[in-house]
Amino acid sequence: MNYTEKTKLIQTRAAALLEAGEVSYVLGWGATRFADKTRARFARSPEEAATLVYNEHCTQSLAKYLVDDRWPETRIAILARGCESRAINRMIRDNQIRRENLLILGLPCEGTDAERCRSCRAHDPVVYDELLWEPNSTGAAAAAELSRYYRADAVDALSAAEKKAYWDDVYARCIRCYACRNACPVCSCRECFVDMHRTGFQGKRHSATDNQTFGVTRAFHVGDRCIECGECERACPMGLPILAQTQKILKEIEALAGDYEQGLDAAQDNYLGAFDLDDKDDFM
Amino acid sequence: MGINEATTYEPKILAFCCNWCTYTGADLAGLNRMKYPANVRVVRVPCSGRVNPQFILRAFARGADGVMVCGCHPGDCHYTTGNYFTRRRFMLMKKVLEFNGIEPQRFHARWISGSEAAKFRDAVTEVAQVVKALGPAATKVTTQASSKAPASADIESSVQKEGAL
Numbered sequence: 176m177n178y179t180e181k182t183k184l185i186q187t188r189a190a191a192l193l194e195a196g197e198v199s200y201v202l203g204w205g206a207t208r209f210a211d212k213t214r215a216r217f218a219r220s221p222e223e224a225a226t227l228v229y230n231e232h233c234t235q236s237l238a239k240y241l242v243d244d245r246w247p248e249t250r251i252a253i254l255a256r257g258c259e260s261r262a263i264n265r266m267i268r269d270n271q272i273r274r275e276n277l278l279i280l281g282l283p284c285e286g287t288d289a290e291r292c293r294s295c296r297a298h299d300p301v302v303y304d305e306l307l308w309e310p311n312s313t314g315a316a317a318a319a320e321l322s323r324y325y326r327a328d329a330v331d332a333l334s335a336a337e338k339k340a341y342w343d344d345v346y347a348r349c350i351r352c353y354a355c356r357n358a359c360p361v362c363s364c365r366e367c368f369v370d371m372h373r374t375g376f377q378g379k380r381h382s383a384t385d386n387q388t389f390g391v392t393r394a395f396h397v398g399d400r401c402i403e404c405g406e407c408e409r410a411c412p413m414g415l416p417i418l419a420q421t422q423k424i425l426k427e428i429e430a431l432a433g434d435y436e437q438g439l440d441a442a443q444d445n446y447l448g449a450f451d452l453d454d455k456d457d458f459m
Numbered sequence: 460m461g462i463n464e465a466t467t468y469e470p471k472i473l474a475f476c477c478n479w480c481t482y483t484g485a486d487l488a489g490l491n492r493m494k495y496p497a498n499v500r501v502v503r504v505p506c507s508g509r510v511n512p513q514f515i516l517r518a519f520a521r522g523a524d525g526v527m528v529c530g531c532h533p534g535d536c537h538y539t540t541g542n543y544f545t546r547r548r549f550m551l552m553k554k555v556l557e558f559n560g561i562e563p564q565r566f567h568a569r570w571i572s573g574s575e576a577a578k579f580r581d582a583v584t585e586v587a588q589v590v591k592a593l594g595p596a597a598t599k600v601t602t603q604a605s606s607k608a609p610a611s612a613d614i615e616s617s618v619q620k621e622g623a624l
């Protein structure tokens with residue numbers, strides 16, 4: 176099935192749902208004035224449903240919008256690929272949204288033109304109410320071209336001095352817009368440490384060290400719940416390779432505790448929110 | 460510090476000590492008149508589980524050359540489970556620091572009970588030696604760093620470079 180046919184299917188189903196008043200809106204993608212870019216679109220009427228699009232440029236993951244509408248009057252329909260579905264699971268686990276408020280239209284995905292999609296191991300949605308087309312027949316994990324931790328691996332390969340230089344360069348360019356924080360579907364505190372001006376958790380001036388303190392802290396807050404959607408990196412206006420930070424955390428958790436992947440179901444614990452009596456430590 | 464800062468470098472070490480064990484241990488070291496390097500500044504925390512990873516980053520950014528987190532032995536935490544969370548958190552934090560170009564030898568975590576005054580002395584002495592040998596940390600925020608914002612042409616080219624990584 177090609178993207179035109181898939182778009183048609185989405186539009187028809189969305190129009191039917193809106194016509195029947197089953198959902199208050201359908202959250203999907205719409206065209207922009209650039210041919211190779213799409214953006215989130217909220218279709219509220221059957222006419223608007225006809226403007227939904229679906230193609231390889233749908234790089235934005237939609238799940239984060241759900242926290243802006245926690246108590247909808249009627250259900251929200253959301254188009255969900257692997258990444259959206261894992262984010263939804265994690266958000267339900269974190270008590271951010273309720274499953275019964277959602278109608279999840281599952282879209283088995285082939286990957287978009289974003290780089291991170293080439294490392295994706297879960298193209299098919301893991302939670303949905305209906306699938307709009309057949310799931311991928313091949314195992315997604317086998318099909319991934321890039322290794323799961325491709326960004327972190329690249330930094331791990333550097334020497335200590337090179338790592339320092341690498342991050343100094345990256346964080347000298349960070350403008351601390353906090354777009355990475357806003358875009359992340361698992362980042363959900365009502366008041367963020369970066370906004371607590373009085374307590375001064377966070378230096379305000381533009382310096383690589385303060386920016387890095389922010390970047391590492393952000394990664395630590397979400398790292399063990401990261402569903403590897405890459406939204407943080409997509410949102411970054413400076414194009415910084417910040418996915419490396421959370422990938423590193425997941426990579427180390429896996430080294431310490433074995434297989435670890437978030438968002439697979441809505442009951443999973445996160446690593447730092449639990450403990451085991453015989454956890455390893457190499458300090459005394 | 461002294462006038463000849465360059466020749467008489469003494470590291471600044473920040474130690475977060477849990478109120479119920481390590482802080483008492485440090486107190487006991489004092490009562491017993493044990494000698495340990497004066498480089499260490501102790502911050503008393505209710506439990507080692509109180510120590511937020513950001514405290515460590517913040518300490519480095521504000522001029523610490525080494526940071527220690529000390530608490531009760533696993534099983535002895537006054538709040539029963541606090542230090543089990545500490546253990547997971549700082550095992551991970553150590554790797555994250557290294558990944559971010561901060562020498563892992565600058566960060567230490569120790570379990571030191573209220574009666575282990577000698578262990579406190581030894582730990583502090585060891586950390587002071589290790590950190591002194593490493594020299595000053597490069598993480599301190601300096602005002603010069605703010606002039607590092609590159610011209611937009613540099614940003615373009617480096618963004619493309621990043622894309623290739």
Ligand code: SF4
Binds near residue numbers: 361402406
């Ligand atoms: S940290 Fe980045 S990759 Fe991980 S869940 Fe948040 S936005 Fe997605």
Ligand code: SF4
Binds near residue numbers: 349350352412415417
């Ligand atoms: S989105 Fe990029 S520039 Fe903005 S705060 Fe995050 S890392 Fe910095």
Ligand code: FES
Binds near residue numbers: 506531
């Ligand atoms: S009270 Fe000492 S570690 Fe928790």
